[in-house]
Each structure stands twice: as C-alpha cells, then as structure tokens.
Amino acid sequence: MKNSMSRRQFILAAGALAGSAALAGCGESSTSSSSSQGTSSSASSSSSDDSYALVKDGTLTVVAELGFAPFEYMDDKTGDPEGFDVDVINAVAERMGLACEYLPNQKFDTLVPLIKQGGKADVAVAAITITDERLQSVDFSEPYLDSNQAIVALKGSTETEETLNDASKQVVCQGGTTGNDWIQENLPNATRVPVDDVTAALTGVQTGLYSAMVVDLPVAKYMLTNSFSDLDIIEEIATGEQYGIAVSKDNPNLRKAINKALEEMKGDGTMDSIETKWFGSTI
Ligand code: ARG
Numbered sequence: 001m002k003n004s005m006s007r008r009q010f011i012l013a014a015g016a017l018a019g020s021a022a023l024a025g026c027g028e029s030s031t032s033s034s035s036s037q038g039t040s041s042s043a044s045s046s047s048s049d050d051s052y053a054l055v056k057d058g059t060l061t062v063v064a065e066l067g068f069a070p071f072e073y074m075d076d077k078t079g080d081p082e083g084f085d086v087d088v089i090n091a092v093a094e095r096m097g098l099a100c101e102y103l104p105n106q107k108f109d110t111l112v113p114l115i116k117q118g119g120k121a122d123v124a125v126a127a128i129t130i131t132d133e134r135l136q137s138v139d140f141s142e143p144y145l146d147s148n149q150a151i152v153a154l155k156g157s158t159e160t161e162e163t164l165n166d167a168s169k170q171v172v173c174q175g176g177t178t179g180n181d182w183i184q185e186n187l188p189n190a191t192r193v194p195v196d197d198v199t200a201a202l203t204g205v206q207t208g209l210y211s212a213m214v215v216d217l218p219v220a221k222y223m224l225t226n227s228f229s230d231l232d233i234i235e236e237i238a239t240g241e242q243y244g245i246a247v248s249k250d251n252p253n254l255r256k257a258i259n260k261a262l263e264e265m266k267g268d269g270t271m272d273s274i275e276t277k278w279f280g281s282t283i
Contacts (some may be wrong), residue, residue: 052254055122060093060100063121065108065174067198070222070278071127072104084278088144088262089125089245091270095261109176109198112137115246122254124246127216128150129178141258144271145283148239149182150220152205153212153229164212165189172210177215178241202228207253216241218279 055061064072064081070081081102103121106114111124116137120204129147130140135252150181153159164171165187173179182194193210197200202223204210207264224231225243245262247255265271 003195010257017235040138050253050257052257054098054250055120056101056256058099060096060098060123061121062089062100062135063103063106063111063124064126065111066102066105068108068127068216069226071219072125084145084274085125085127087274087277088265088271089123090272091265092236092245092261094260095264107176112246115248118248118250122168122247122251123258124145127219127240127243128246130244131178131181134246137249138246139252139255140152140246141240141242142262144262145243145245145275147239147241148217149179149214149239149241150217150233151212151214151235151237152202152220152224152228152231153234154208155232157212157232157234159234161186161235169211170209172204174198174201174216178216178239179182179216182239183214191204198223199227202231203223203240205231218283243247263272 066072066074066081068083070083071085072081074080075082082136086102090100107127111126111128112134114120115124124138127145127147128134128140130143134140150160151159151164159169163169166189169187169190170186170193171183171190172193172195173183176195180192180194183190195204198215198219201210201213201215205213208226212234213236217233220233224233245258247258254259262271272282
C-alpha cells in the first residue's frame with residue numbers, strides 16, 4: 001500500500017526546530033534532560049537525506065490504545081494521556097525539537113494498520129511488541145523495553161496452564177495482542193475471548209465471567225496492585241518480548257531520528273529515570 005507521503009510536507013529534522021522544544025508535551029512532562037535537542041544534521045538542504053515527513057508540521061503525532069496502565073492511560077482529572085510510554089515519546093519528541101500530540105484513543109488492533117496506511121499519525125506507541133508479522137506492515141524503532149506475558153486468575157484459583165486448555169474455559173485477552181497469539185498457540189482447546197478493553201477483561205475475571213486473562217506482565221502487576229487486589233498472577237510466561245515504536249516503512253528517516261533520541265536517552269539516564277518513575281526500579 002502506498003501512503004501519501006508525497007502530499008505531506010517534508011520538514012527538516014534539524015536544529016531549525018530545536019527552539020520549539022519547550023512546546024513538547026504529551027501530557028505529563030518528562031524527566032529528561034534537555035542537553036541534546038536538535039542534533040540531527042540536515043539544516044543545509046531541503047533535499048537532505050535526513051529529512052522526514054510529519055503529519056503535522058513541527059509536531060510528532062502519536063496514536064495509542066490508552067487503556068494499558070502503566071504504559072498509557074487517561075488521567076481521570078486532566079483527561080490527558082499518561083504513563084511510561086507517554087513519558088518516553090514526550091522525551092523523544094523533545095530531543096527532536098518537536099511538540100508531541102496524541103490522537104484520540106484507538107482500538108489496539110487498528111494501530112499498526114493505521115501507521116501502515118499513513119496520513120493520520122507519525123508513530124504508534126502502545127507497548128507494542130516487535131513481531132515478524134507486524135514487521136511486514138510497519139517498521140519499528142530499536143526496542144525500548146523488555147516484557148513478558150502473565151496469566152491472571154482469581155486469587156485462590158486452582159487454574160493452571162493445563163486446566164485452562166479446555167473448551168469449558170473462557171480465557172480472555174485484548175484483541176490483536178501477543179497475549180491473543182499466546183493463547184492460540186498454547187491453549188488451543190480453550191475458548192479464547194478477545195475483547196477491546198483490558199479493564200473490562202480483568203473485571204470479567206473478577207466476576208467469574210472468564211476463568212483467566214493473558215496480558216503483558218508489567219500491566220498485570222500494575223493493575224493487580226492498583227485496582228484488582230482479588231486477582232493473582234498464576235503464571236509468568238517468559239515470551240521475551242520487546243516493545244518498539246511503530247513507524248511507517250515510507251518514513252525511514254523518522255525511524256532513524258527516533259532511534260537516535262532513544263539511544264541518547266538510554267545513555268544519559270533518562271530511560272532509567274522513566275523506568276524508575278513507573279516501575280520503582282529499572283526493568
Ligand atoms: N505487548 C502486547 C502486544 O504488542 C500488548 C500491547 C497492548 N497495548 C495497548 N496499549 N493496549 O501485542
């Protein structure tokens with residue numbers, strides 16, 4: 001599928017925009033230092049190899065499914081997106097000399113197709129696991145976090161991977177996720193129930209509608225600690241996943257600029273401090 005990059009305006013990834021860094025902001029302000037903005041080097045020519053396309057001039061437009069705490073969720077009071085990913089992309093945008101704006105919440109399984117199609121958002125940042133299947137449609141930044149899956153059930157439940165692999169057991173997941181794939185591959189006999197909303201899924205486990213949920217381990221830990229104290233992680237599954245920022249294949253220089261920012265953030269302690277803020281320690 002061809003996207004409409006030619007109709008979009010090209011901007012320079014250069015220091016020209018560094019002065020607007022103060023505008024950057026996706027919800028909560030980040031913990032980043034501001035030592036290294038605008039370090040791309042394409043200021044001299046508009047046909048420079050470093051230039052990349054943006055949906056909106058001077059702004060990194062982000063799309064996400066905003067029901068995945070602590071990675072991205074809506075702050076009840078401000079109505080703004082908040083979370084680990086929000087801080088990460090905010091700091092990335094700041095380093096690129098760009099403002100940062102979130103589109104309204106989208107269903108998770110629409111994010112990769114939306115980036116592939118182009119024209120609406122520059123990046124999808126949603127604890128998205130880099131997979132071979134998704135790499136057919138979009139590119140990803142270098143990984144920014146390691147993750148695994150978890151099976152969640154009622155506290156005191158006697159369910160195991162073995163008992164759940166039965167048609168009488170409803171195992172819920174968020175549609176289009178790697179949790180969904182894991183159920184398909186590892187619990188082929190279970191009745192898999194993909195839903196849009198993680199909180200609704202966990203509530204369903206709480207009320208006995210579902211026997212268990214398969215979801216990213218950091219989300220399970222966070223949600224159980226903060227809102228679902230009557231649920232338990234009955235198994236941690238070492239899937240060895242890595243999260244990446246999804247970018248259109250038609251926009252390779254945007255990916256490069258994001259990777260540069262991520263590398264700086266890994267090097268200067270910004271990434272560690274965002275991890276500590278959301279997880280209490282580095283992961
Ligand atoms: N890491 C999993 C995946 O990529 C789940 C991500 C869900 N993210 C979200 N914001 N709902 O499939």
